[in-house]
Amino acid sequence: MESRLSIWAFGLVLFLLVGGENGGVFGSRNCGFPAIFNFGDSNSDTGASSSASGEHLLPFGITLGKKSKRITDGRVIIDFLAEALGLPYLNATVDSIGTSYKHGANFATGGCKISSIGGVLPFNLDVQISRFLRFKSRTVALYEQLNNNSTNPAFKSILPEPEVFSKALYTIDIGQNDIAYLFDGQNPPATLDKFYISIQRLLSNGAKFMWIHNTGPFGCMGSKHLDSCKQDGSPCPDADEHGCVKNLNIQAQLFNSELKDRVNRLRAEYPDAVITLVDVYSAKYSLFLNPKNQGFDEPFKFCCGVPGSFCGTRELEIAGKFADNYERAKLTRPICKDPSKHISWDGVHYTEAANRIVAKLIANGSHSDPPVPITEACRKH
Numbered sequence: 182m183e184s185r186l187s188i189w190a191f192g193l194v195l196f197l198l199v200g201g202e203n204g205g206v207f208g209s210r211n212c213g214f215p216a217i218f219n220f221g222d223s224n225s226d227t228g229a230s231s232s233a234s235g236e237h238l239l240p241f242g243i244t245l246g247k248k249s250k251r252i253t254d255g256r257v258i259i260d261f262l263a264e265a266l267g268l269p270y271l272n273a274t275v276d277s278i279g280t281s282y283k284h285g286a287n288f289a290t291g292g293c294k295i296s297s298i299g300g301v302l303p304f305n306l307d308v309q310i311s312r313f314l315r316f317k318s319r320t321v322a323l324y325e326q327l328n329n330n331s332t333n334p335a336f337k338s339i340l341p342e343p344e345v346f347s348k349a350l351y352t353i354d355i356g357q358n359d360i361a362y363l364f365d366g367q368n369p370p371a372t373l374d375k376f377y378i379s380i381q382r383l384l385s386n387g388a389k390f391m392w393i394h395n396t397g398p399f400g401c402m403g404s405k406h407l408d409s410c411k412q413d414g415s416p417c418p419d420a421d422e423h424g425c426v427k428n429l430n431i432q433a434q435l436f437n438s439e440l441k442d443r444v445n446r447l448r449a450e451y452p453d454a455v456i457t458l459v460d461v462y463s464a465k466y467s468l469f470l471n472p473k474n475q476g477f478d479e480p481f482k483f484c485c486g487v488p489g490s491f492c493g494t495r496e497l498e499i500a501g502k503f504a505d506n507y508e509r510a511k512l513t514r515p516i517c518k519d520p521s522k523h524i525s526w527d528g529v530h531y532t533e534a535a536n537r538i539v540a541k542l543i544a545n546g547s548h549s550d551p552p553v554p555i556t557e558a559c560r561k562h
């Protein structure tokens with residue numbers, strides 16, 4: 182009896198050791214990321230442009246029934262990824278009043294590019310990373326000061342602990358505006374060289390886990406589709422079989438193949454880092470393959486604005502009326518009945534309904550290299 186028990190106990194210990202390593206019953210494969218630091222453009226902006234260039238008024242946020250600081254009707258992909266990681270939604274660092282960065286911070290800003298030329302706001306990728314490095318060094322300095330102090334200052338509840346910076350997931354989604362501005366006269370390789378240098382700055386400063394999105398099929402977004410086709414419903418001359426503008430998608434694919442090359446070089450240069458490359462292009466493109474099956478009755482018709490009259494974020498503010506009145510705002514804007522039936526919110530940005538599906542498609546790793554779920558993106562494969 183005694184020896185059977187000890188054999189059983191030995192077996193249990195062995196199981197815990199081996200099983201724990203490989204994520205057996207008792208071992209969790211979940212990385213338990215304590216925070217997300219995000220960089221990018223409007224696709225993942227959760228408050229930067231609304232803070233830096235004027236609040237986004239209704240109908241932006243209309244699906245949530247309130248202003249959401251995002252450049253769409255509701256939530257963006259990074260919100261759903263944060264949910265998947267069990268973390269709160271990210272706050273923009275430029276939107277600093279009443280917000281907390283305990284579980285990460287968002288540097289992504291609408292209209293921004295990898296290229297440092299031009300842009301709607303001066304927060305292109307390299308500037309976002311400089312702002313992050315300053316955020317990090319100030320945070321670490323504040324905690325160092327605290328070690329010599331018995332007080333418990335307010336910043337502890339709003340700033341991450343210093344060790345969080347090496348445990349966090351760093352997420353990046355940028356490039357759509359480089360394509361929209363045709364690489365500012367440069368080419369995709371030169372633009373991705375800049376991307377490479379920016380990511381080196383993060384990896385050289387302690388970032389270990391990265392989740393990098395490639396760029397989506399910009400040629401499938403409504404405004405570009407309608408711009409290049411006759412508006413009388415006749416077929417678009419430059420469309421592929423699903424109705425997306427070919428040339429713009431070719432640019433996106435060129436971008437993505439250069440991106441893949443730079444990611445591979447970064448992996449070689451930083452062998453201790455875990456870098457996941459996510460094929461957001463194919464996840465977003467899949468929405469257009471069979472839109473009706475996914476609940477999108479109007480795949481190319483955008484919800485807010487009409488061709489030639491962009492659904493600007495500040496239009497209502499300029500009008501000076503109805504700014505906070507949900508019902509009247511609805512009446513004053515040409516918006517669709519049901520945003521969830523559309524993929525495109527305004528001809529450039531995806532609706533919350535589309536973002537939710539894309540987030541679900543990518544979160545489990547089925548579009549990733551290596552193919553690991555976001556919750557496990559700290560493991561080497």
Ligand SMILES: *[C@@H]1O[C@H](CO)[C@@H](O)[C@H](O)[C@H]1NC(C)=O
Nearest residue numbers: 269272280281282283284285
């Ligand atoms: C963003 O700020 C809100 C309000 O302070 C806070 O509840 C939330 O946890 C913050 N998000 C992160 C990721 O820290």
Ligand SMILES: *[C@@H]1O[C@H](CO)[C@@H](O)[C@H](O)[C@H]1NC(C)=O
Nearest residue numbers: 322324325326327328329330
């Ligand atoms: C904290 O105390 C240590 C040891 O006394 C000292 O070396 C360090 O400079 C102090 N840090 C700050 C921020 O005062």
Ligand SMILES: *[C@@H]1O[C@H](CO)[C@@H](O)[C@H](O)[C@H]1NC(C)=O
Nearest residue numbers: 326327328329330331332334
């Ligand atoms: C404790 O913090 C205060 C305020 O930041 C600072 O003035 C003081 O020098 C600190 N004390 C020590 C021992 O570091």
Ligand SMILES: *[C@@H]1O[C@H](CO)[C@@H](O)[C@H](O)[C@H]1NC(C)=O
Nearest residue numbers: 538541542543544545546547
């Ligand atoms: C990932 O999620 C998508 C969407 O829910 C699903 O279609 C796909 O089968 C899942 N893949 C894996 C590997 O779990």
